[in-house]
Amino acid sequence: xxxxxxxxxxxxxxxxxxxxxxxxxxxxxxxxxxxxxxxxxxxxxxxxxxxxxxxxxxxxxxxxxxxxxxxxxxxxxxxxxxxxxxxxxxxxxxxxxxxxxxxxxxxxxxxxxxxxxxxxxxxxxxxxxxxxxxxxxxxxxxxxxxxxxxxxxxxxxxxxxxxxxxxxxxxxxxxxxxxxxxxxxxxxxxxxxxxxxxxxxxxxxxxxxxxxxxxxxxxxxxxxxxxxxxxxxxxxxxxxxxxxxxxxxxxxxxxxxxxxxxxxxxxxxxxxxxxxxxxxxxxxxxxxxxxxxxxxxxxxxxx
Amino acid sequence: xxxxxxxxxxxxxxxxxxxxxxxxxxxxxxxxxxxxxxxxxxxxxxxxxxxxxxxxxxxxxxxxxxxxxxxxxxxxxxxxxxxxxxxxxxxxxxxxxxxxxxxxxxxxxxxxxxxxxxxxxxxxxxxxxxxxxxxxxxxxxxxxxxxxxxxxxxxxxxxxxxxxxxxxxxxxxxxxxxxxxxxxxxxxxxxxxxxxxxxxxxxxxxxxxxxxxxxxxxxxxxxxxxxxxxxxxxxxxxxxxxxxxxxxxxxxx
Ligand SMILES: Cc1cc2nc3c(=O)[nH]c(=O)nc-3n(C[C@H](O)[C@H](O)[C@H](O)COP(=O)(O)OP(=O)(O)OC[C@H]3O[C@@H](n4cnc5c(N)ncnc54)[C@H](O)[C@@H]3O)c2cc1C
Ligand SMILES: Cc1cc2nc3c(=O)[nH]c(=O)nc-3n(C[C@H](O)[C@H](O)[C@H](O)COP(=O)(O)O)c2cc1C
Ligand code: FES
Numbered sequence: 121x122x123x124x125x126x127x128x129x130x131x132x133x134x135x136x137x138x139x140x141x142x143x144x145x146x147x148x149x150x151x152x153x154x155x156x157x158x159x160x161x162x163x164x165x166x167x168x169x170x171x172x173x174x175x176x177x178x179x180x181x182x183x184x185x186x187x188x189x190x191x192x193x194x195x196x197x198x199x200x201x202x203x204x205x206x207x208x209x210x211x212x213x214x215x216x217x218x219x220x221x222x223x224x225x226x227x228x229x230x231x232x233x234x235x236x237x238x239x240x241x242x243x244x245x246x247x248x249x250x251x252x253x254x255x256x257x258x259x260x261x262x263x264x265x266x267x268x269x270x271x272x273x274x275x276x277x278x279x280x281x282x283x284x285x286x287x288x289x290x291x292x293x294x295x296x297x298x299x300x301x302x303x304x305x306x307x308x309x310x311x312x313x314x315x316x317x318x319x320x321x322x323x324x325x326x327x328x329x330x331x332x333x334x335x336x337x338x339x340x341x342x343x344x345x346x347x348x349x350x351x352x353x354x355x356x357x358x359x360x361x362x363x364x365x366x367x368x369x370x371x372x373x374x375x376x377x378x379x380x381x382x383x384x385x386x387x388x389x390x391x392x393x394x395x396x397x398x399x400x401x402x403x404x405x406x407x408x409x410x411x412x413x414x415x416x417x418x419x420x421x422x423x
Numbered sequence: 424x425x426x427x428x429x430x431x432x433x434x435x436x437x438x439x440x441x442x443x444x445x446x447x448x449x450x451x452x453x454x455x456x457x458x459x460x461x462x463x464x465x466x467x468x469x470x471x472x473x474x475x476x477x478x479x480x481x482x483x484x485x486x487x488x489x490x491x492x493x494x495x496x497x498x499x500x501x502x503x504x505x506x507x508x509x510x511x512x513x514x515x516x517x518x519x520x521x522x523x524x525x526x527x528x529x530x531x532x533x534x535x536x537x538x539x540x541x542x543x544x545x546x547x548x549x550x551x552x553x554x555x556x557x558x559x560x561x562x563x564x565x566x567x568x569x570x571x572x573x574x575x576x577x578x579x580x581x582x583x584x585x586x587x588x589x590x591x592x593x594x595x596x597x598x599x600x601x602x603x604x605x606x607x608x609x610x611x612x613x614x615x616x617x618x619x620x621x622x623x624x625x626x627x628x629x630x631x632x633x634x635x636x637x638x639x640x641x642x643x644x645x646x647x648x649x650x651x652x653x654x655x656x657x658x659x660x661x662x663x664x665x666x667x668x669x670x671x672x673x674x675x676x
Contacts, residue, residue: 145644173657180639180647185469187639194646334466338469389640390474
C-alpha cells in the first residue's frame with residue numbers, strides 16, 4: 121500500500137484530491153457520482169453573509185479548451201448553509217472546507233464567526249479573488265494590504281486553518297502568498313479563474329451578461345502551474361494547486377511544481393466521477409516510480 | 424443519473440444538417456421521460472470541452488433517439504459519429520413534461536428543433552388523449568415531422584403550410600378546440616415561448632414549456648443556467664435541475 125495522504129498544518133487529507141469551490145455546489149449532486157468518502161475533501165461554493173441571487177444569464181460560455189463563467193457568487197448564505205447543507209455533508213468522512221466571499225472585511229469576519237462553531241468544518245478558504253462581482257472580489261485580491269487585513273481578521277476569530285484563495289490576475293502572486301504567510305494564514309490556494317471575455321461577431325455583443333467572466337479548464341493549466349511554481353520558489357507556505365486539472369497526470373504535475381494538494385474544478389462538470397477515478401492511478405504511479413509517499417513529490421522539480 | 428457509453432445503432436440525416444441518432448443504452452432508455460434530456464460528450468478530448476444537452480426524442484426498448492441540428496463544433500462532432508461508435512452520455516437529466524394531468528386534448532407547439540421532444544411525448548400520450556401538433560420553421564427544411572400526429576405547419580417564408588409564425592397559426596385554430604379540456608406543451612426559441620406564454624395566460628389555457636439555456640454541467644452543480652422565477656423576485660430557478668420543463672406561470676420568459 122502506497123501512502124497517498126498529505127498534510128496541511130495539522131490537517132491530514134487521505135489523498136491530495138479536493139473538489140474546488142463553485143464546481144460541486146454543496147456536495148449533494150456530485151455525491152451521486154463520486155463517493156465523497158474516498159477523496160481528500162470538498163470545498164463549498166463561496167458563501168456570503170446573506171444569500172446572493174447571482175448574475176442574470178448568460179452565465180457560462182465555452183471557449184477553446186476552457187470556459188468562462190460569471191455566476192456572480194449565487195449562494196444560499198451562511199445561515200441556510202449551516203442549517204440545511206452541513207447536515208447532509210456530515211454523513212461523509214471527508215474534510216469540509218468552507219469557502220467564504222464577502223464585500224467587506226467585516227463581512228468576512230462575520231461569516232467566519234457564524235460558521236466556526238460548526239464541528240464538521242475543517243478549514244476556511246477565503247475567496248479574495250472572484251472576478252464576477254462588483255463589490256469586493258478582485259478588488260481585495262489585487263491589494264496586498266487588503267489581503268493582509270482579511271487574513272489577520274479572520275484568523276483572529278477562528279482556530280480553524282485559514283486558506284487564502286489567490287487571484288492569478290496580479291503581477292506577482294508570490295507577494296500575495298508572502299503577505300498571507302506573514303499575516304498568519306495557513307495555506308494558499310492558487311489559482312482562481314483568469315479574467316476573460318468572449319464576443320459574438322454577428323451581434324457584436326458579449327457572450328456573458330456580465331461581459332467579463334472567469335476562465336477555467338485545461339486552457340489555464342500552464343498559467344496555474346507557473347503561479348504555483350512561483351509561490352513555491354519564493355515563499356514557504358503550503359499550496360493547494362488549482363487550474364485545468366483533468367487527469368491524474370495533471371495532479372502529479374501540480375505536486376511536482378510545489379502543490380501539497382490540488383482541487384478539481386471544471387472537470388467535475390464533464391466527468392463528475394473524475395476525482396474518484398484518479399486516486400487509483402495515483403497509487404499506480406507511485407508504484408511505477410518507486411515512491412512510498414505521495415508527499416515526496418511535493419516541490420520535487422528538477423530545474 | 425448515469426454516465427454511460429451509448430452505442431450508435433443508426434444515424435439518419437432527416438434534412439440538410441438535421442440528424443436523428445438511434446443509441447443503445449438500457450440505463451438511459453429505461454429511465455428517461457419525455458421532456459428530460461441527456462448531456463452528450465462530443466469528443467473524448469478537451470475540445471469541445473463541455474457536454475452538450477439534447478432532449479430525448481424517442482425511446483424504443485433499450486434504444487433512445489436524439490434529434491439535432493448542426494449548430495457549432497459540438498453538434499458537428501456528434502454528427503460525424505458512425506454506427507457502432509460509442510458516445511458518452513450523462514442522464515437522464517431535469518424534469519420532463521407532466522404526464523399525469525387530466526386534460527383531454529394536448530396541443531404540442533414546436534418551433535424549429537423544438538419538435539425534438541415531442542415524438543416521445545406523442546407516443547406516451549397516444550392512448551390517453553387527443554393530440555394536435557403545431558410546428559413552425561423558417562422554411563420547409565426546418566419542419567421535422569418525425570413521430571408526430573395531426574400536424575399543422577407554419578413557415579416564415581410560406582414554403583410549407585401557413586405563412587407566418589406558429590403562434591399566429593395556433594391563434595387561428597384555437598377556436599376549433601374546447602378550451603376547458605386543453606393543455607399546451609411547447610418547446611422552441613425564447614421569442615416563441617414568450618408569445619405563447621402571453622397567449623396561454625390570456626386564454627386561460629394550462630401550458631408547460633421546455634426552456635433552453637447555455638449550460639456547463641446539466642445537473643445542478645455550476646449554477647450556470649438561471650431562469651427568473653415568476654413567484655419570487657429574488658430567485659433564479661435552474662433550467663437544468665428545476666426545468667427544463669416549467670409551467671409558464673412559474674417563470675419569467
Ligand atoms: C435542455 C436542452 C435540450 C436541448 N435539446 C436539443 C435537441 O433535442 N436538439 C437540438 O438540436 N438541440 C437541442 N438543444 C440545443 C443544443 O444543446 C445546442 O444546439 C448545442 O449545445 C450546440 O452546441 P455546438 O457545440 O454545436 O454549438 P456551439 O455554438 O459551438 O456551442 C454552443 C455553446 O453555446 C452555449 N449556449 C449558449 N446559449 C445557449 C442556448 N440558448 N442553448 C443551447 N446552448 C447555448 C452552450 O452552452 C454551448 O456550450 C438543447 C438545449 C438544452 C439546454
Ligand atoms: C462555474 C464556476 C464557478 C466558480 N465559483 C467559485 C466560487 O464561488 N468561489 C471560488 O473561490 N472559486 C470559484 N470558481 C473557481 C474554481 O474554484 C477554480 O479555482 C477554477 O475554476 C480553476 O480550476 P479549474 O480549471 O479546474 O476549473 C468557480 C469556477 C467555475 C468554473
Ligand atoms: S447547467 Fe450547471 S447548474 Fe444548470
